[in-house]
Amino acid sequence: MNINCEMARDLLPMYKDKCLSSSSEKALREHLLTCQPCRRYLREYRTRQKEEVAAPAGDFSEIARRLRQHRALTELAVGLSMAVLITYGILKTVKKESV
């Protein structure tokens, strides 16, 4: 089976993920053997994929850091509210007893 460059490039993502049927993979391999631009495209595609996989790591650590910060602030706010309520309760009790 002969495929053109457009078909070859459509198949590359599945080729990289090893999801192609054996006949499609054979056709793509044959095309890549004879087509320098598609070999370069595959190389660039793989490089791009690695960069895309590597990029989110930084983003997630930033999100995780913000979540920890947010949780710490929430716990602080809850803690302060509890302290205020407890103090209010104690003061009210003390006032009631002193009357």
Ligand SMILES: [Zn+2]
């Ligand atoms: Zn080609």
